[in-house]
Amino acid sequence: MRAEIITIGDELLIGQVVDTNSAWMAQKLNEHGIELYQITSVHDDREHIIAAVDGAFKRADIVLTTGGLGPTKDDITKQVLCEYFRTRLIEDGRVREHIYDLYKDRPDVLNKLTATQWMVPEHAVILPNRVGSAPLMVFPHGPQLLASMPGVPYEMKIAMEEQILPYISRQYAVISGRDSVSPIMHKTLQVSGIAESTLAILLEQYENEIPSSIHLAYLPKDGIIRLRLSSYGEMTEEEMNLWYKRLKTLVSEYLIAETDEPLEVIVGKMLQAQGATISTAESCTGGKLASLLNKHAGSSAFYWGSVVSYDNSVKQHVLGVPERILETYGAVSEETVCIMANNVRKQMNTTYAIATSGIAGPSGGTAEKPVGTVWIAWATPEGTTAECFHLGKLREQITDRACTKALIGLLRMLQVRR
Amino acid sequence: MRAEIITIGDELLIGQVVDTNSAWMAQKLNEHGIELYQITSVHDDREHIIAAVDGAFKRADIVLTTGGLGPTKDDITKQVLCEYFRTRLIEDGRVREHIYDLYKDRPDVLNKLTATQWMVPEHAVILPNRVGSAPLMVFPHGPQLLASMPGVPYEMKIAMEEQILPYISRQYAVISGRDSVSPIMHKTLQVSGIAESTLAILLEQYENEIPSSIHLAYLPKDGIIRLRLSSYGEMTEEEMNLWYKRLKTLVSEYLIAETDEPLEVIVGKMLQAQGATISTAESCTGGKLASLLNKHAGSSAFYWGSVVSYDNSVKQHVLGVPERILETYGAVSEETVCIMANNVRKQMNTTYAIATSGIAGPSGGTAEKPVGTVWIAWATPEGTTAECFHLGKLREQITDRACTKALIGLLRMLQVRR
Numbered sequence: 001m002r003a004e005i006i007t008i009g010d011e012l013l014i015g016q017v018v019d020t021n022s023a024w025m026a027q028k029l030n031e032h033g034i035e036l037y038q039i040t041s042v043h044d045d046r047e048h049i050i051a052a053v054d055g056a057f058k059r060a061d062i063v064l065t066t067g068g069l070g071p072t073k074d075d076i077t078k079q080v081l082c083e084y085f086r087t088r089l090i091e092d093g094r095v096r097e098h099i100y101d102l103y104k105d106r107p108d109v110l111n112k113l114t115a116t117q118w119m120v121p122e123h124a125v126i127l128p129n130r131v132g133s134a135p136l137m138v139f140p141h142g143p144q145l146l147a148s149m150p151g152v153p154y155e156m157k158i159a160m161e162e163q164i165l166p167y168i169s170r171q172y173a174v175i176s177g178r179d180s181v182s183p184i185m186h187k188t189l190q191v192s193g194i195a196e197s198t199l200a201i202l203l204e205q206y207e208n209e210i211p212s213s214i215h216l217a218y219l220p221k222d223g224i225i226r227l228r229l230s231s232y233g234e235m236t237e238e239e240m241n242l243w244y245k246r247l248k249t250l251v252s253e254y255l256i257a258e259t260d261e262p263l264e265v266i267v268g269k270m271l272q273a274q275g276a277t278i279s280t281a282e283s284c285t286g287g288k289l290a291s292l293l294n295k296h297a298g299s300s301a302f303y304w305g306s307v308v309s310y311d312n313s314v315k316q317h318v319l320g321v322p323e324r325i326l327e328t329y330g331a332v333s334e335e336t337v338c339i340m341a342n343n344v345r346k347q348m349n350t351t352y353a354i355a356t357s358g359i360a361g362p363s364g365g366t367a368e369k370p371v372g373t374v375w376i377a378w379a380t381p382e383g384t385t386a387e388c389f390h391l392g393k394l395r396e397q398i399t400d401r402a403c404t405k406a407l408i409g410l411l412r413m414l415q416v417r418r
Numbered sequence: 419m420r421a422e423i424i425t426i427g428d429e430l431l432i433g434q435v436v437d438t439n440s441a442w443m444a445q446k447l448n449e450h451g452i453e454l455y456q457i458t459s460v461h462d463d464r465e466h467i468i469a470a471v472d473g474a475f476k477r478a479d480i481v482l483t484t485g486g487l488g489p490t491k492d493d494i495t496k497q498v499l500c501e502y503f504r505t506r507l508i509e510d511g512r513v514r515e516h517i518y519d520l521y522k523d524r525p526d527v528l529n530k531l532t533a534t535q536w537m538v539p540e541h542a543v544i545l546p547n548r549v550g551s552a553p554l555m556v557f558p559h560g561p562q563l564l565a566s567m568p569g570v571p572y573e574m575k576i577a578m579e580e581q582i583l584p585y586i587s588r589q590y591a592v593i594s595g596r597d598s599v600s601p602i603m604h605k606t607l608q609v610s611g612i613a614e615s616t617l618a619i620l621l622e623q624y625e626n627e628i629p630s631s632i633h634l635a636y637l638p639k640d641g642i643i644r645l646r647l648s649s650y651g652e653m654t655e656e657e658m659n660l661w662y663k664r665l666k667t668l669v670s671e672y673l674i675a676e677t678d679e680p681l682e683v684i685v686g687k688m689l690q691a692q693g694a695t696i697s698t699a700e701s702c703t704g705g706k707l708a709s710l711l712n713k714h715a716g717s718s719a720f721y722w723g724s725v726v727s728y729d730n731s732v733k734q735h736v737l738g739v740p741e742r743i744l745e746t747y748g749a750v751s752e753e754t755v756c757i758m759a760n761n762v763r764k765q766m767n768t769t770y771a772i773a774t775s776g777i778a779g780p781s782g783g784t785a786e787k788p789v790g791t792v793w794i795a796w797a798t799p800e801g802t803t804a805e806c807f808h809l810g811k812l813r814e815q816i817t818d819r820a821c822t823k824a825l826i827g828l829l830r831m832l833q834v835r836r
Binding site for chain 1: 779
């Protein structure tokens, strides 16, 4: 089964908003055995929306749209879809009740514009949006269907998980008489420490041997290459696993993870499994490493805290790096970063600590320590080690890569202890 | 002049990568007076790429593609474009030299796959990619053109700014005999403390009066609504400014910013203008606030550091919140958050400090303090204030909104002092 996504909103096409919805939706579709063929972003414009819907129905069974469902004048998705599917808006009592309940503490919001939200297309299936005022609409279209959801990410996510995906699965089971669709499988390995082209040469014979029903992709980012094997329902899981194992053997020297999970999740699980805790002392990464480590639910089990010591006075007075160390070696040095890691580990009483100090730029670089120079230290019960990296020239790239290097270093230590 | 973007890569359509390129490119195109009509994401697949390019050429003058230019087997953009434009690959000596130079310290990368990178289409204009091995290609297509760039964000950004946009501007000036295209103008106001529908009713008359050559959009996110006026080259800047000023007067009560800059940038500029500095003490936001404050170049002028006190032991031992306060009032309380703000302000010796403590969930909520409860405190030279917020039910939403509330609070204080 094949789907397409149409994201509707001028804000996407003038670059005011990054479309994070589509990637999330793509993952969920794949998990449900539905292939996503194309993503199209269009303006809040009648002709443009109609052309995109028309095009998508030529290629896909399921069309998912997000956006354009607000109560304001610029949002026209509901009206345009009514026109496209030749139906009209009628009042829906259940939606009205839900909206009254949603705004029971904010009577000022129950105005005439909000009232337009309980007008729904007569010939659409209306599904509840428990966290917002725009109702979810499913338009049947012969054997195909179009589902329309809000563009606000958390509303869309709840809509997809609780309403749209179960609805699609049910419909599909009814039509095909099957309980589930053939699985789309993706299996990912993460490797580090090898160039993409060198890796491809290492895998040349393997790539020549894999059947055409399996596909190998290379995804390099921040010093990690994700190797993904994909199969679109034409292969058994056992066969897929054999190819996956062969791939793993071939890249074992560079392997850092056997799943597609973000590094911080893999590290978090290993820390928890070992009953270990972590703290961080961050200069150039400025809280990004802390933020990564506690991004996911359950992080309070292993993540204690961080001292972000952006200014040298904080390195000195909060982290206890002696003034003479900062003066003699500088803030970006092995000496400073090791003391930062040791001291935050002691202060926060954790098993491990990571410290970063570097020159994220654009200014502050010297001939000896150019922009992109980053020292990272890992303090462990066995002692402290540090390494110097050169991570590029752009601020965001440098801090992202520094977080990746910090986590890879920790991961390697945790793997040894396992 | 109208452009479209085609992003090429299976990783986008299985949700392994979020497309951040398109929003950035859209902004740059708009700054150059080029309207972005559509963004289409397609698979690394010959027929799919050809269909997308064909479709885009029916609607737009300029087609920009990203991705699919790596040296590995899964990347086929260059070959497919060669076929589409009926040309063939030939060796390019300048590209070869550049690649030799790029990998001069890594001779292992100069392998036969890397060698495919200096094969370029005979009938394309080849522009240099100074940070990567894939050459930039511009294919003339009658009065139209297609430009192909790598998908790696920092390579794409440098390619757009240094090569593709200047090339397009030059070409357009030659064809039209004009030096620049008519400006596309976007002007944004940011408001807070009013519901979207209530705001729309407040602006009802205004919306009825604005000419059709101007467009008003509402973009709600994390408790802020961005109001954007757009004009696509059919209005003078003076006229646009008049409508903008009227809008500003109408929403003055809720206004928090007169530009589209992120809040942290606005706050950073005001802190710098006032010669003030800031530190943060973060529990539920876990370093996100710190990370926002130092995300942009130049932040070391006003941002000193943060103590991320995720665990209570860190609140007690590093931030000095007395044990009996934590026991009596709990970590998520006015008392705790005020002491956190005061103490980090003293420890880091800054003008201001912000502290956050809340329940980000999914677990940890109680009847009295449900998930989403967040206390925020602002410590200033005049004293410390705190406020309690209820910021939803989802972890990411709660921490994002808490950062926004923290910054809005600080902004209001800075505006009073101005």
